[in-house]
Amino acid sequence: MSEISRNGASGGGPPGRIGIGLELDDVHMKILEILRENGRISVAALAERVGISRANAYTRFEALRADGAIKRFTAEIDHVRAGLGITALIFVTVRQQMWKQFRAELARMPEVEYCAITTGQHDAMIQVRVSDVAAVHSMVTDRLANIPAVKATETVFILDEVLRRPYVLPSDRDASRPVRRMPQEAQGDVPLGKMRFVGAAEGRAALRKDG
Amino acid sequence: MSEISRNGASGGGPPGRIGIGLELDDVHMKILEILRENGRISVAALAERVGISRANAYTRFEALRADGAIKRFTAEIDHVRAGLGITALIFVTVRQQMWKQFRAELARMPEVEYCAITTGQHDAMIQVRVSDVAAVHSMVTDRLANIPAVKATETVFILDEVLRRPYVLPSDRDASRPVRRMPQEAQGDVPLGKMRFVGAAEGRAALRKDG
DNA sequence: GTTGAAATTAGTACGAA
DNA sequence: TTCGTACTAATTTCAAC
Numbered sequence: 001m002s003e004i005s006r007n008g009a010s011g012g013g014p015p016g017r018i019g020i021g022l023e024l025d026d027v028h029m030k031i032l033e034i035l036r037e038n039g040r041i042s043v044a045a046l047a048e049r050v051g052i053s054r055a056n057a058y059t060r061f062e063a064l065r066a067d068g069a070i071k072r073f074t075a076e077i078d079h080v081r082a083g084l085g086i087t088a089l090i091f092v093t094v095r096q097q098m099w100k101q102f103r104a105e106l107a108r109m110p111e112v113e114y115c116a117i118t119t120g121q122h123d124a125m126i127q128v129r130v131s132d133v134a135a136v137h138s139m140v141t142d143r144l145a146n147i148p149a150v151k152a153t154e155t156v157f158i159l160d161e162v163l164r165r166p167y168v169l170p171s172d173r174d175a176s177r178p179v180r181r182m183p184q185e186a187q188g189d190v191p192l193g194k195m196r197f198v199g200a201a202e203g204r205a206a207l208r209k210d211g
Numbered sequence: 212m213s214e215i216s217r218n219g220a221s222g223g224g225p226p227g228r229i230g231i232g233l234e235l236d237d238v239h240m241k242i243l244e245i246l247r248e249n250g251r252i253s254v255a256a257l258a259e260r261v262g263i264s265r266a267n268a269y270t271r272f273e274a275l276r277a278d279g280a281i282k283r284f285t286a287e288i289d290h291v292r293a294g295l296g297i298t299a300l301i302f303v304t305v306r307q308q309m310w311k312q313f314r315a316e317l318a319r320m321p322e323v324e325y326c327a328i329t330t331g332q333h334d335a336m337i338q339v340r341v342s343d344v345a346a347v348h349s350m351v352t353d354r355l356a357n358i359p360a361v362k363a364t365e366t367v368f369i370l371d372e373v374l375r376r377p378y379v380l381p382s383d384r385d386a387s388r389p390v391r392r393m394p395q396e397a398q399g400d401v402p403l404g405k406m407r408f409v410g411a412a413e414g415r416a417a418l419r420k421d422g
Numbered sequence: 423g424t425t426g427a428a429a430t431t432a433g434t435a436c437g438a439a
Numbered sequence: 440t441t442c443g444t445a446c447t448a449a450t451t452t453c454a455a456c
Contacts, residue, residue: 022292024292029293032288032293035285035286037283038285039285040251042450043450044449045450055423055452056423058452068292069288069289069293072249072287073250073251073286073287074249074250074285074287075243075246075282075283075284075285075377076281076284077281078281081233082280083235106373107374110378113375113376116369116370117370117372118300118367120365120367125300137408145405152405152406154409155407155409156331157410159330160327161328162314163317163325163326163337164324164326165323165324166283166286167321194364195352195364196363196364197366198366199368263441264441265433265442265443266442267442269434270441
């Protein structure tokens with residue numbers, strides 16, 4: 001089990017603490033970027049790449065860890081090689097006032113790699129990795145459907161994972177959005193009809209409170 | 212850019228090689244599990260936890276890396292702390308025969324953390340992390356809508372990331388599915404109406420070929 | 423916040439089981 | 440293959456600046 005808090009905030013920090021604990025400067029950001037692409041780099045090498053002293057690098061490294069800005073270090077596994085060749089997304093509609101139960105049941109399903117609460121038609125999206133399609137079917141019909149909190153599910157299979165980036169930081173964003181434009185002038189000749197934003201369903205705002 | 216191949220297979224291996232390069236035994240699996248929860252553990256400590264010699268651990272560690280079973284080591288960042296507090300899922304319908312262009316454009320969008328091709332109503336799901344909701348709007352209307360390959364989009368926001376596990380390996384699965392049951396007897400008194408599996412749309416099978 | 427030197431640990435090589 | 444040991448290189452810690 002590894003529950004992470006609202007939008008990932010205060011991952012490793014002391015529970016109950018709200019707000020920022022550490023003001024992240026450019027050097028912190030650079031450290032995070034490097035650690036995202038190489039989580040096993042030594043702090044000494046990190047210091048050299050960032051252009052700071054080793055002691056400084058150790059201090060900042062520990063601060064980032066303690067603050068929760070770095071949640072954990074992990075190895076990305078090739079699931080196919082590991083015997084889990086099937087990935088599926090299951091969109092779940094959850095009965096109101098039953099989120100606590102839903103989350104508890106999720107914790108008991110090791111096949112679930114990721115779960116997010118979303119706006120839109122469904123309430124949650126879970127990503128599962130299993131060895132074969134039969135296991136997806138079993139997962140949905142045996143386990144999910146038996147949870148009273150689950151009102152309905154919709155399952156799609158992932159045919160290909162095109163992209164998985166560890167480089168998502170504000171410094172990347174700046175490069176792609178050098179100028180902040182007004183939506184009106186930016187849209188120009190774009191056919192707006194092909195876009196759709198889906199907000200939360202009625203009464204959804206209350207759903208997070210009892211989770 | 213970090214393109215990963217079909218369902219993540221042969222991630223770091225030599226291109227063009229098909230099939231398994233390394234038979235993964237229980238010891239390999241145990242190593243993968245430990246590295247998923249602690250990507251910065253020393254090989255010496257790894258050897259001790261697995262119960263093998265250091266030399267053996269180094270050999271296996273390198274083999275897993277070279278084989279591509281371990282794709283990379285990375286630090287999981289708290290995106291809120293890093294200034295990217297908004298996460299959204301954008302479901303994209305892609306015009307057939309234009310996947311190559313779509314993928315090329317994706318590579319130029321640093322906000323995109325993950326992209327998968329799926330069955331179901333839409334063709335792809337992309338996950339983006341940005342600093343504010345305006346950036347999502349800008350992303351969808353300015354950038355995605357201007358891609359000819361994009362026929363339509365549907366955007367939902369992630370309100371909370373409940374779970375992100377690094378423990379998805381067959382050994383977990385075995386614990387949760389100790390007995391392989393037939394679907395019929397397994398379903399029992401489950402209301403089947405609430406589940407829905409969504410296959411690929413017509414003509415979708417051809418989509419991956421020109422990607 | 424930086425540098426440098428001591429203590430510790432990591433990584434490599436190689437022979438034996 | 441795997442293990443154990445010895446050897447070399449690098450990292451981390453700590454102290455002074």
